[in-house]
Amino acid sequence: MTPSQAPPSPATLAERRPDFDVVIIGGGVNGAGVARDAALRGLRVALIERNDLAFGASGNSSGMIHGGVRYLTYDPSVTKSSCLDSGYIQQIAPHLLFRIPFLYPVAAGATGKAMLSLLDGFFEAYDAYQPLKRGKPHTRLSPEELRRLEPGLQMQVVGGVSFDEWGIDGSRLVVANAMDAEAHGARVMVHTTVERVLRREGTGEVLGVETRELISGHRERLTARAVLNATGAWSPLTAMLSGLPRERAAVRGGKGIHIVYDRRLTNYAIVASTIDGREVFLEPWQNMTVLGTTDDDYYGDLDDVRATADEVRYLEQAITRVFPAIRTARAIGTYAGVRPSLHAWGPIEDKLSREHEVIDHTKHGARGLFSLVGGKLASYRLFAQEATDQLMRFLGATGACSTHTRPLPGGDRQVAPFVLAARAGIDAVAARRLVYRHGAVADVVSERIAKRPQEARVVCPCEPVTEAEIRHVIEREHADTVADVARRTRLGLGACGGYRCALRCGQLVAELRDLPPRAGLSQALCFLEQQAARRAVALGPVQARQEALSLASLRAESGLGQREGEGA
């Protein structure tokens, strides 16, 4: 429909067969998870995301499918469902998971011994759930054993325990779900905002949504039998688009930040406690190290959540007491997200439930509208299953969930990185990283290279990312901007801050999206400036030097800052 056409009135809309069975608003892990589940069960699905897939909490988490050990004491059901689902995710996307063994050192002191015994018992209880996710049981460690495992540990300890978790790239998980939904007939729309949820006058029943593409400005009306609000921390705002008061889909947004270091500083994740007694950790994650996290009520702009220097210092202060080498480590960035925790008045942030809930807004007079609130990355699949079950009941459809057994794209078989490296003519590290991100779909990228050998060129040397992969995610994974490519490939998120690859990536985006080359340049600059602002809060001596270097070379290459007209 062109924007100039008069939209049909809601009355006429209702006469026709709706375009979709369900419109899902929100391209995070829950929205994409429901889209996949519903599409696999034969529903006609549209998934609409205002920014990019995994833009919010899903792409900015600690990157773990952990068993929810934090919740063991006050919410053991979360622990169990997390462990069970972690096991399923390993089966459907084995390529995306990597083991992260944890060390939990206990400081020497008056209560040290008692604390260690308590911890030992606690993790013994956790061991009961470990088999669900192929986890190893915990071990009680002496101070000597601890130091042998991690020589960087510098505090006076009475001992500690080890336990086992799994790491994951949250953005890849979301993209894999959305792409599988698309492969099963779902329509995926990114950089598209829902302006309004349409409801029938009188009955209040949901009729569909009105959307606007943020890049082109194109408006559209999609009719649907049900609308699902899966917008995480944005949920109250989405409820308002439907004409409901924000309290109907209330969440208590908890901001969590992470600091990223340039390499794997340790082989084990290390737990430390903060000045206010919270537990934080330093984890080796993919080819870098991540330090997290905070949990604070958040009231700011959800589209621009940033770590502050104070939050960075708070985390570094905690980890310094255990692992002093962090002081000289090179922080290359920060990221932040807002958890959509279930709303409660009273408890402090850490004590909020991580349970999830599907709200049927029929009771609020909006039949056909559902909201997903709460949840966590590790239990997204279960949450999606529950939500889809409810949708099926509402729509009177039948079909069983198969998301725990059917592999996600790329998870169906293993690809050997060395074989792929030899075939595509790329180095083994690049091939290994490619296989990590795409699983068996890496073969598709490798076939591109066979057809056009120049696509073997490594555009981002830090990660590394080949040109073929960039073209693949732009053409096949809905990446519309340099930042979208970064989310899907980790391009530009490494030590150099993107200055070696952002311009070329912008050039490729412009070429494939048929934009003028200048648009690619401004996208690249926008990405670089955003990343710089995120690094600035964690700036250290080495990174300050790198910043100045990036800036100098970027200006030298592009001539930025010359006055308009000087080019004429």
Place this chain on the structure above:
Amino acid sequence: MKRVAVLGAGVAGVAAAWAAQRDGAHVVVYDGGPGASRLTSGALDARWSADEPPLSMTDELRVFIDALSGFVLPERRCLVATSAGLLRSALGADASLLNLTPLAGKTVAVALTQRHDLDAHSLARGLSHEPDAQRRALRFIPVSVDVLRFEDERSLPSIDLAARHDDEARLRWLAARITDVRRIEPFDALLLGPWLGATRPRAPWLSSLAGLPVGELLSGPGAAAGRRLSMALSALRASMHIETVQAQASAQEDPDGGWRVNADEHAARFDALILATGGLASGGIVFERPLPDDVAIAPPRFVMTALDDATLLGTSPTPGSPSPAMQPLTWSAREPGLLDRVGVLHQRGQVLDARGRARRGLFVAGDAALGVSRTWLAAASSGLEAGRAAAR
């Protein structure tokens, strides 16, 4: 004869040494290794932002650029193609870069080769779309020109391929290939990757052999243009017989007046000292972050290596004002930020103390100087100013 020490052998340091020696001083340059000058792309720019003072293209600056050799400074601004598929202008350029300004209405071939560092199709498309190209009716087409002579050159680092073109026989061979291709597919000029010479620009000679303009794209850091500038700087130093010490050096004010410079156990006394040690990128200025233990009180600060406490260093152009907090320490590619404002406080190259008074015999140039623009030309210009002042 006045004795002048220059710490730093980048553009600013060599310009300062050159100017001081021309004004009759005895100069020693301390070369502590490569710095930001190595990052040059080959373009000569006046300034990065409109709120910097305009650079005056003095006769002295022209003579210095001439003395360096290997650069062109035409009357009309140069227009060069970048490896990101954009056109950008500059006051002048390394002589191996292809200047598109005189090529209005012409067809420029972009070399289609077996190498992965130049995507001719993508570049030709991007460059043809540029407003500056359309205004001048410049057309870019990918043309298969086999510049590679040996199998290993497909994946050879571009700087090594550039070095192979330092060989005259190789250039003759390349010129013959270009002539062959033009018989089949006509074009008016040829754009290649950053491959034309590692010691000095080879494009002018290649162009005269091939009978048409041939030149490089402007590429990012690590490209041959940065290397050629380093070579030109050492060549100029050698031709002027300027004494050079290859070592990291530190300097202290001598109680008997003047400055004492220590490098590798050798100490020497000088009447004047010029700091051309570079900024953050070159390590001339170091950023210190507060330790997490005492985070609540310590603001981050910038310190300058090789300087004592008496000299005011800071991020603020006003003497005595406090350091900014960490939060706004971000840069913008378009506007100068606080990272650009770091350096030694000075007035026309003469270092000032905390009260704004001139410090005897101490001068600063290039990125080490506070609040000056950081283009190559601006660094050279500030070097000339400091060199002259030090020799006085």
